Amino acid sequence: MPHPAEQAVTHVLFDMDGLLLDTEPLYTAASEAVAARHGSTDPSGLPLAFTWDLKVRQMGLPSDKLAELIVKEMRLPISPEQYTREARQIQEETFPACQLLPGAERLVRYLAAQPNIQIAVATSSPRETFELKTSKHQELFSLFNHVVCGSSDPEVKQGKPAPDIFQVCAARFPDHTPHPASCLVLEDSPAGVQAALAAGMRCLMVPDSRMFDTPDNIPKGVTLVIRSLEELLPEDLMAACDAYW
Numbered sequence: 001m002p003h004p005a006e007q008a009v010t011h012v013l014f015d016m017d018g019l020l021l022d023t024e025p026l027y028t029a030a031s032e033a034v035a036a037r038h039g040s041t042d043p044s045g046l047p048l049a050f051t052w053d054l055k056v057r058q059m060g061l062p063s064d065k066l067a068e069l070i071v072k073e074m075r076l077p078i079s080p081e082q083y084t085r086e087a088r089q090i091q092e093e094t095f096p097a098c099q100l101l102p103g104a105e106r107l108v109r110y111l112a113a114q115p116n117i118q119i120a121v122a123t124s125s126p127r128e129t130f131e132l133k134t135s136k137h138q139e140l141f142s143l144f145n146h147v148v149c150g151s152s153d154p155e156v157k158q159g160k161p162a163p164d165i166f167q168v169c170a171a172r173f174p175d176h177t178p179h180p181a182s183c184l185v186l187e188d189s190p191a192g193v194q195a196a197l198a199a200g201m202r203c204l205m206v207p208d209s210r211m212f213d214t215p216d217n218i219p220k221g222v223t224l225v226i227r228s229l230e231e232l233l234p235e236d237l238m239a240a241c242d243a244y245w
Contacts, residue, residue, distance in 0.1 A: 007181040009202065012111055013169050014144070016123035018059065018188035019206055019229070020104045021133055023095065028055060030090040034083055035074045048074050052210060056217050059208075060189030062124045062159030063151040088129070095132040103229030105140055110234035112143040120145050122169040122185075124159055126152035146172050160191040163199035170199075184223075193219045204232075 018024045032050050041048055054073050058066050067080035067087075076083060111119050121141070123130060127149040134141045141147070150156040150165040158164050166185060171177045180200030187193050188206050196203040202223040209227065211217050218225060226232055 007179050009184045010116060010118065010182045011170065011173060011178045011184070012117060012119045013166055013183055013185045013196075013201070014108070014119065014121050015060070015185070015187045015189070015192050016121055016130070016133070017125065018101075018208065019186055020101060020108070020121075021098050021137075022101050023098045023133055024055075024059070024188075024208065026091065026094045026098060027058075027087075029094070030087040031070055031074070033090055034086045035070075035076060037086070038076050038078055041075070050074070052214070055208075056190060056211070056214070060124055060160045060187070060191035060195075062156075063126055063129075065159055091129065092132060095129060096135045098133050098136075100137060100140070101229060103232060107229050107232065107234055107237070108140060108143055111237075118145050118173055118175075119143070120169050120173065121147040122150065122165045123147070124150045124165070128152070145174070148172065160189070161194035161198065163195050166196055166199040166201060170201075186229075190217050190219050193222050197221050204237075 014020060017027070028050055035048060035050065054070070058069050061069065063084060064080065067084045070076070071078065071080050071083050108119070111117050121144050125133065130147065130149050146169070148156065148165055148169040150159055153168065155168045156164045166183070170180070170183055181202065183201040185192070185196035185201050185203045186206065187196060187203055188208065193203050193205050197219065205218065205222045205225045206227070206229055207218060207225065212227070
């Protein structure tokens with residue numbers, strides 16, 4: 001068997017929120033609405049802001065850990081479970097209208113048509129919110145071999161930044177479980193990148209544009225960082241896969 005560094009990429013695993021779908025602003029809006037409803041304030045009595053630092057820290061987390069973090073950092077006088085219920089009520093109205101991010105559809109369709117590449121989705125979202133978010137994009141998501149929803153999948157024992165979700169996702173390809181070095185993960189969040197690297201996989205990061213102003217949030221070891229899927233030519237990605245990164 002070739003050395004891992006000489007393995008061609010044969011399987012591509014996509015994150016969803018902030019990479020394929022423009023849902024991160026919707027998460028922020030729901031968090032701010034719940035915080036405002038419960039009078040979240042700082043020690044001086046001023047309303048607490050949903051800061052960029054908090055946004056980065058919550059990206060990619062499973063639902064329960066995300067709720068725990070926001071309740072703690074925004075000093076909300078409610079339980080994480082209540083936060084999740086209230087945020088979800090808002091998201092049930094907003095998620096179905098979410099849009100694909102630039103370049104996402106083109107890349108997915110291109111890779112789905114390649115005979116030597118298999119694709120799947122590994123998202124921290126629970127299955128019910130996945131269904132809401134993709135309700136207007138079902139045909140595109142049908143092109144993926146399978147979808148793993150980490151927050152509701154019993155085989156995903158730990159959420160990102162643990163490697164579980166990508167290991168489970170890779171194991172569900174129908175032909176065989178690919179070597180980790182043959183898997184390329186596309187991610188936008190630091191936690192997701194850390195999970196991919198912990199799984200021994202390569203990772204292409206497409207971070208929120210603000211992260212380029214806070215580069216310490218971009219994990220070391222990431223294979224490639226780009227500003228948008230729109231700037232990634234699918235044929236260039238295929239050439240990179242064939243060239244043994």
